[in-house]
Amino acid sequence: MAWTSEELDRIGRVSEVHITTYRSDGTLRRWIxxxxxxxxxxxxxxxxxxxxxxxxxxxxxxxVARIRAGDVETDVQLRPTSDASINSGVDAAYRTKYRGHGTALDTMVAPAAAETTLQLVSAG
Structure with missing residues (x-):
């Protein structure tokens, strides 16, 4: 299921999402x-x-995970990506959105973090 334009706008605007995963008994872990x-x-x-x-x-x-961003809460599939062109675009997006965050931003565009790039795919 694809994101709606409204969901993309709302989620893309927030400074952070909260993410959690399901335990084997179906309960949610702590939101991060x-x-x-x-x-x-x-x-x-x-x-x-x-x-x-x-x-x-x-x-x-x-x-598989669950995210919460403002008034949007939904399950997502996580699609790992190691594609260099995608990671370059993600780096640029981080630098634009989080400029002024100093060493925290440096951490997010470092190779160790880039290796963990996950696309959020709406699971509806």
Missing amino acids: PVWVVRVADDLYIRSAFGSAGGWYRSATRDN
Whole structure:
């Protein structure tokens, strides 16, 4: 299921989304804030702590998560990407959206974080 224009606008505008994953019993883990960027009609997130990030390890186990951004809350599929041109666009989007965030921004465009780039795909 594709994102609606309204969802893309709302999610793309927020400074961060909150992400969680499901435990085996169906309950949700703790919500974690992560930065989100929009590139064209796609949404991306990264792990600031690279592949060692706890939420990232949990989320990429099944590549399914739940996000909350303002009044939008929905399940998503996570699509890992290592495509250099996509990552370049995601880097540029992070630099534009989060300029002025100093070392936090540097962390998000560093190779370790770039290796964790995940596209958020609406699961409706």
